[in-house]
Amino acid sequence: MNIYDISKKTGVSIATVSRVINGSSNVSEKTRSKVLAAIKESGYTPNVFARGLGLNTMKTIGIMCADSSDPYLARAVYYIEHGLRKNNYGSLLSCTGYDHDAKEKCMAMLLSKRVDAVILVGSNYIEKDDCLNDYIKNAAGTVPVMLVNGVLNAPNIYSTVCDDRAAIYEVTESFIKSGKRDLLYLYNSHSYSGMKKLEGFRSAVKDAKIQLGEERINYINSYNVTVNDAKKVVSDIAAKGIKFDGVITSDDIIAVSVLKYARDAGISVPDSLFVAGYNNFDISECCEPELTSVDNKLETLCHHCVSTLMDVLSDNRSAPKRMVFSAEIIERETTKFI
Amino acid sequence: MNIYDISKKTGVSIATVSRVINGSSNVSEKTRSKVLAAIKESGYTPNVFARGLGLNTMKTIGIMCADSSDPYLARAVYYIEHGLRKNNYGSLLSCTGYDHDAKEKCMAMLLSKRVDAVILVGSNYIEKDDCLNDYIKNAAGTVPVMLVNGVLNAPNIYSTVCDDRAAIYEVTESFIKSGKRDLLYLYNSHSYSGMKKLEGFRSAVKDAKIQLGEERINYINSYNVTVNDAKKVVSDIAAKGIKFDGVITSDDIIAVSVLKYARDAGISVPDSLFVAGYNNFDISECCEPELTSVDNKLETLCHHCVSTLMDVLSDNRSAPKRMVFSAEIIERETTKFI
DNA sequence: GCTATTGGTGTAACCGCTTACATTTTGAAT
DNA sequence: ATTCAAAATGTAAGCGGTTACACCAATAGC
Numbered sequence: 001m002n003i004y005d006i007s008k009k010t011g012v013s014i015a016t017v018s019r020v021i022n023g024s025s026n027v028s029e030k031t032r033s034k035v036l037a038a039i040k041e042s043g044y045t046p047n048v049f050a051r052g053l054g055l056n057t058m059k060t061i062g063i064m065c066a067d068s069s070d071p072y073l074a075r076a077v078y079y080i081e082h083g084l085r086k087n088n089y090g091s092l093l094s095c096t097g098y099d100h101d102a103k104e105k106c107m108a109m110l111l112s113k114r115v116d117a118v119i120l121v122g123s124n125y126i127e128k129d130d131c132l133n134d135y136i137k138n139a140a141g142t143v144p145v146m147l148v149n150g151v152l153n154a155p156n157i158y159s160t161v162c163d164d165r166a167a168i169y170e171v172t173e174s175f176i177k178s179g180k181r182d183l184l185y186l187y188n189s190h191s192y193s194g195m196k197k198l199e200g201f202r203s204a205v206k207d208a209k210i211q212l213g214e215e216r217i218n219y220i221n222s223y224n225v226t227v228n229d230a231k232k233v234v235s236d237i238a239a240k241g242i243k244f245d246g247v248i249t250s251d252d253i254i255a256v257s258v259l260k261y262a263r264d265a266g267i268s269v270p271d272s273l274f275v276a277g278y279n280n281f282d283i284s285e286c287c288e289p290e291l292t293s294v295d296n297k298l299e300t301l302c303h304h305c306v307s308t309l310m311d312v313l314s315d316n317r318s319a320p321k322r323m324v325f326s327a328e329i330i331e332r333e334t335t336k337f338i
Numbered sequence: 339m340n341i342y343d344i345s346k347k348t349g350v351s352i353a354t355v356s357r358v359i360n361g362s363s364n365v366s367e368k369t370r371s372k373v374l375a376a377i378k379e380s381g382y383t384p385n386v387f388a389r390g391l392g393l394n395t396m397k398t399i400g401i402m403c404a405d406s407s408d409p410y411l412a413r414a415v416y417y418i419e420h421g422l423r424k425n426n427y428g429s430l431l432s433c434t435g436y437d438h439d440a441k442e443k444c445m446a447m448l449l450s451k452r453v454d455a456v457i458l459v460g461s462n463y464i465e466k467d468d469c470l471n472d473y474i475k476n477a478a479g480t481v482p483v484m485l486v487n488g489v490l491n492a493p494n495i496y497s498t499v500c501d502d503r504a505a506i507y508e509v510t511e512s513f514i515k516s517g518k519r520d521l522l523y524l525y526n527s528h529s530y531s532g533m534k535k536l537e538g539f540r541s542a543v544k545d546a547k548i549q550l551g552e553e554r555i556n557y558i559n560s561y562n563v564t565v566n567d568a569k570k571v572v573s574d575i576a577a578k579g580i581k582f583d584g585v586i587t588s589d590d591i592i593a594v595s596v597l598k599y600a601r602d603a604g605i606s607v608p609d610s611l612f613v614a615g616y617n618n619f620d621i622s623e624c625c626e627p628e629l630t631s632v633d634n635k636l637e638t639l640c641h642h643c644v645s646t647l648m649d650v651l652s653d654n655r656s657a658p659k660r661m662v663f664s665a666e667i668i669e670r671e672t673t674k675f676i
Numbered sequence: 677g678c679t680a681t682t683g684g685t686g687t688a689a690c691c692g693c694t695t696a697c698a699t700t701t702t703g704a705a706t
Numbered sequence: 707a708t709t710c711a712a713a714a715t716g717t718a719a720g721c722g723g724t725t726a727c728a729c730c731a732a733t734a735g736c
Binding site: 352 | 713714715716717718720721722723
């Protein structure tokens with residue numbers, strides 16, 4: 001069943017059938033309805049490959065994310081897929097993992113499928129060593145590249161980010177204003193936003209003129225931190241005799257592990273220890289006491305990313321190269337900000 | 339840059355170039371390396387649309403899942419995408435939601451993109467009212483349809499499931515053997531596996547010759563149950579004066595909410611109350627005490643689904659129409675099975 | 677009545693690849 | 707040297723659309 005069949009069936013040429021399918025205006029009402037009827041009756045669907053060959057697009061966007069089972073990224077993928085589908089675009093998903101070569105390969109695969117654009121979800125795509133980002137810049141030579149939670153300054157690359165630096169700054173400031181001095185910062189990622197968060201913590205501490213030893217800033221070496229891994233890190237810190245009355249983390253799961261540690265150690269939260277998470281996951285409502293966390297507006301970011309992409313694809317030259325949204329601190333039971 | 343360019347560049351015909359690209363054996367070593375070199379040098383990539391048009395496939399599989407941000411489905415998507423990519427297939431993702439019409443639309447969209455097969459992830463795709471499954475059966479008239487956690491008996495449909503019935507049966511049996519008599523069953527889905535789980539609970543109770551009122555079996559009306567929603571359900575049950583010493587649930591999140599209720603009510607788990615979750619999510623390790631749960635072997639299911647699909651696509655007639663795997667009970671701190 | 681315009685339609689080229697079939701080359705056997 | 711099968715290569719016909727261009731008919735303007 002192809003366009004020739006419809007052409008025969010209706011007695012008009014394939015050009016006219018094509019015009020009807022594509023909603024061209026230069027078709028008489030009579031012809032249009034005749035063709036439409038024939039299409040409906042026969043259940044004909046245009047062949048996207050043929051169309052793709054001619055138009056050089058199949059209305060498909062590549063989505064790269066390191067790990068779609070990461071709750072944060074999973075939500076992002078969900079929002080983005082939705083947004084794209086609403087605009088009649090398909091979503092070719094590639095879960096790249098965190099390894100650079102794998103990312104590069106995935107990108108190549110997506111490009112080889114001739115996607116109309118690529119969306120990179122998650123700040124882990126932006127490497128400090130800029131030459132590691134070359135494959136992204138190269139890709140941008142072929143199709144628009146959208147970054148969600150990452151920034152890269154290069155032609156044809158568009159960024160949508162949350163101001164993680166400001167958010168952690170604000171959290172830290174609140175801790176300090178509430179009298180907490182012996183702070184701990186635990187993080188698990190050197191990604192773009194991971195660095196921004198760390199920066200925010202450091203600035204807030206510095207601005208408050210507090211001296212804080214480097215031993216109070218701890219990196220947990222794993223993208224997929226488990227509660228028990230992180231808990232061990234906390235225990236180790238405590239075992240070294242380092243006291244703390246406030247723990248700020250880059251991820252809810254780390255914060256949960258701090259709560260676990262506190263319970264085991266008989267430390268009362270928030271009375272003698274403040275804890276703050278980040279990302280505002282479900283688990284921040286599951287744990288006890290419920291976790292103060294930061295909502296970094298993922299849905300908003302994703303919406304904006306998609307709508308910007310649509311602008312870019314329709315050649316709207318006004319698309320912003322970078323958009324920054326503000327996070328929101330959700331205070332629950334693990335802090336008592338003054 | 340197309341196959342003609344490579345042809346010109348090397349002085350061989352496009353047919354030979356094509357043969358080299360596709361690894362045909364009838365090419366002399368000299369020609370092959372010459373062509374390969376030209377391809378590498380020019381960075382040429384075959385146009386998948388043209389290829390698709392000729393071969394009527396673009397090596398892309400449609401994945402449907404209700405909600406990729408659901409942790410269970412997200413993991414499934416991750417495993418499946420990985421498996422497909424290893425086999426050089428792309429993954430066209432469609433998050434359908436739980437509404438029937440939307441599912442149907444998504445299926446149509448995937449088919450219109452000419453995917454080579456469709457994988458439906460999650461038992462929510464199989465409706466009790468079989469005519470609601472017609473769109474799936476119809477799709478199977480065009481491409482193979484793979485179900486992960488669902489069963490539908492029709493041509494060209496392949497199922498990979500976990501024996502949820504047996505798992506819940508076993509959990510319930512363990513509760514009873516440990517002396518628990520006042521059981522509660524809380525579930526949140528009438529999906530295929532939701533029904534199987536319920537069946538398992540009922541059978542175990544029946545086989546133990548225990549009388550259990552229907553008020554002890556409670557449906558929580560939401561696909562995306564939140565902890566606080568479910569907690570309210572538990573509180574309501576308790577408020578009715580219904581006593582319970584064991585709660586079995588269809589999902590970890592519900593179990594967590596039971597734990598929250600218990601803590602609020604001063605009930606000690608597992609001393610005076612056993613609680614069991616299902617799915618073995620991260621949260622079962624996050625909560626306190628850690629949650630006994632059921633690992634339903636999602637990764638295994640997904641692997642099997644993908645490898646079966648590869649068999650089907652390569653016309654291997656031995657592909658099993660249905661495969662059932664066994665779940666595994668992970669006992670943690672919320673039960674103390676004897 | 678003649679020309680210009682415009683709306684509706686058809687023809688055919690093109691998108692870039694695969695592959696059946698035709699043709700040429702190669703090299704071993706005679 | 708001749709023959710012939712096998713290996714290597716080329717030719718050309720699709721695959722199913724889109725669209726520039728040509729064409730025709732109908733209408734308007736003069």
